[in-house]
Amino acid sequence: MIGLIQRVSRAKVTVDDQIVGAIDKGLLILLGVEHADDEAAADKLAQRIANYRVFTDSEGKMNNSVIDESGSVLVVSQFTLAADTRKGRRPSFSSAATPDQAKALYLRFCDAMKKQGLPVETGQFAADMQVELVNDGPVTFELRV
Numbered sequence: 001m002i003g004l005i006q007r008v009s010r011a012k013v014t015v016d017d018q019i020v021g022a023i024d025k026g027l028l029i030l031l032g033v034e035h036a037d038d039e040a041a042a043d044k045l046a047q048r049i050a051n052y053r054v055f056t057d058s059e060g061k062m063n064n065s066v067i068d069e070s071g072s073v074l075v076v077s078q079f080t081l082a083a084d085t086r087k088g089r090r091p092s093f094s095s096a097a098t099p100d101q102a103k104a105l106y107l108r109f110c111d112a113m114k115k116q117g118l119p120v121e122t123g124q125f126a127a128d129m130q131v132e133l134v135n136d137g138p139v140t141f142e143l144r145v
Contacts, residue, residue, distance in 0.1 A: 001041045001105070002032035002081045007054050007139035011074045013123040014130045021121035026071030027054070028133050031109060032081025033102040034095045042105045045145045046112030049073075054139050062139075066118060073113055076123035076131055077106045099126060 005027050012022035029049060055064040055071070066073060079102060083091035097105065103125050113120045123129045 001034065001037045001045045001109075001145050003045050003049050003143045004030040004032075004078070004081060005049055005052065005054065005141050005143065006030075006133060007136045008074075009134045009136045011131070011133035013074065013076055013121075014132070015124045015127045020124050020127075020129075021074050021076075023072035023074045023119070023121050025069065025136075026119075027066050027073045028131070029073055029075045030078040030081060031075055031106060032078055033097040033105045034082045035097045035101065036095075037097060037101075037105055039105070039108050041145050042108040043112045045143065046109050046116060048143060048145065050113060050116035050118060052141070052143065054141065067116060072119040072121065074121045074123070075106070075110050075113065076129065077102065077125050 008028050010024050011028040013020050050067055051065045053063050053065050055069045057063040079096045082096035083093055085091050110120050
């Protein structure tokens with residue numbers, strides 16, 4: 001499971017000109033699910049991201065998590081994170097989970113984030129989404145479990 005996290009001052013997801021999810025200060029999480037992933041991976045990645053220290057403390061060091069900052073998370077499914085781009089000019093998605101498996105683990109991940117005490121907004125699974133964000137820093141990390 002792959003989480004591309006971006007520290008944001010605000011972010012939103014729009015589908016068919018309707019805002020389906022929006023946050024102010026927090027993390028935009030682009031989530032890629034691979035066929036080898038399971039519920040344990042979703043839970044582990046959620047705990048890791050919720051406690052990952054990407055926000056600055058009073059001394060300007062990245063010592064605070066989204067929980068410490070009372071931030072929110074916006075979770076967007078993105079199967080393209082599972083692409084193999086090592087060869088050729090077209091990505092292979094052979095390691096990506098099936099849509100049914102990916103949706104179940106995406107929902108599990110969102111529930112696990114809520115269990116960390118975080119306000120969670122989401123995109124719309126398998127929809128054509130427009131994602132807008134203001135990346136604060138910029139700060140972006142890729143986490144895998």
